[in-house]
Amino acid sequence: MEKPGKRSWAEPYKIKMVELLKMETRPQRIKAIKEAGYNTFLLKSEDVYIDLLTDSGTSAMSDRQWAGIMMGDEAYAGSRNFYHLEKVIQNSYGYKHIIPTHQGRGAENILSQTMIKKGDIIPGNMYFTTTRLHQELAGGKFVDVIIDEAHDPNSEHPFKGNVDFNKLKAVVDKYGAKRIPYVCMATSVNMAGGQPISMQNLKELRAYTSKLGIRVIHDMTRVAENAYFIQQREKGYADKSIREIVKEICSYTDGATMSAKKDALVNIGGFLATNEWSVYEEARNLVVVYEGLHTYGGLAGRDMEAMAIGIGESLSDDHIRARIGQVEYLGHKMMDYGIPIVKPIGGHGIFVDAKAFLPHLTQDQFPAQTLSAEMYIDAGVRTMERGVVSAGRKSNGENYYPKLELVRFTIPRRVYTQAHMDVIAESIYSVYQKRNRIKGLKMVYEPKYLRFFQARFEKLK
Secondary structure (H helix, E strand, O other), X not given: OOOOOOOOOOOOOOOOOOOOOOOOOHHHHHHHHHHOOOOHHHOOHHHOOEEOOOOOOOOOOOHHHHHHHOOXXXXXXXXXXXXXXXXXXXXXXXXXXXXXXXOHHHHHHHHHHHHOOOOOEEEEOOOOHHHHHHHHHOOOEEEEOEOHHHHOOOOOOOOOOOEOHHHHHHHHHHHOHHHOOEEEEEOOEHHHOOEOOOHHHHHHHHHHHHHHOOXXXXXXXXXXXXXXXXXXXXXXXXXXXXXXXXXXXXXXXXXXXXXXXXXXXXOOOEXXXXXXXXXXXXHHHHHHHHOOOOOOOOOOHHHHHHHHHHHHHHOOHHHXXXXXXXXXXXXXXXXHOOOOEOOOOOOOEEEEEHHHHOOOOOHHHOHHHHHHHHHHHHHOEEOEEEOHHHHOEOOXXXXXXXXXXXXXXXXXXXXXXHHHHHHHHHHHHHHHHOHHHOOOEEEEEOOOOOHHHOOEEEEOO
């Protein structure tokens, strides 16, 4: 008898409650997406069958988190849940001072208002939409210093989130270290397809910036996913736990912003962390203006308790292995069907290369936005655009034209089964078979900021 090959794995949890879904008919879906202006953000949730719009706030919380919610101390000041959260963050990540916020962009706003002055330059390993906007509103300018491989969907580089030191040094030489308040370093770079930064690159970044007196600020929204890739791909880390690797990552940075709605498995919440008392003091003053008292930051006590518990669960090796295993399962299914995706497979979703999928459409015809709408029409699967629409406009009014024109299939944590992954893969293959007949879109309404959330489109004739 032959020995089995690679053994199957299963999720490290069992289901004790379900949420019923409904499947609209194709005519109903066509009507719904047209009324939504071909923008999946404007669809009603009840009209969606499988929702891959985002992994932000869409995770399934555990029984322990739900139990923690019942232990919420809803005092306006000094909630015991804040002190529990503070202790968990200090122990898990190593940062000294913690300010809770309602979500990640609340932390980004306070950080930008605290650290950035007009004319400052902020290098980073690829932009993120809200991060860059907050930097610009504070008077700063973002400069991309990620390695070139990050902009190539076919590159198999294992750490496409790495900083290119030639690019970073060129920025320092041009503007001077005094005009750079910090380097913005993201773990698992979202816009590149959930791609990680290596520990070696991070160590080198820390050494370089320390000599110049430049801070490293960590966008740690998906730090546990990044730690998994370091564990799997980087020499010397195979025998280290996710918890140990995360702590080391954070040790090379001066502070962090986090949307806890991703890694930390909660539906709302985030925080700003810093090791500097002066930064903390200023941020603590601003949080009262924008979010709430510094011991609740726009959150209920129960939300902070769920976050504290979720952080612990997010650092479990079994959890993160299953989480990324499901993403990889979907990615390999798509590759088997010949679907062009960003390689290697990232941490929080599959990113389909819309330029390669719909090569007959120019970026001005919004191929990623078009493909996202077509996915919904085919099977009620909601995805989102990460291309020219998300990139927005420059200060002179011209569009940014990113090299990556992607559709993000973002997998919520602990929500869907492998059967759902099969349905998604079969749907994208169905759309791929008729790709040559798909027509693009034109934008008919554009909001001032973050247009991808609310823009409206019409089909080209």
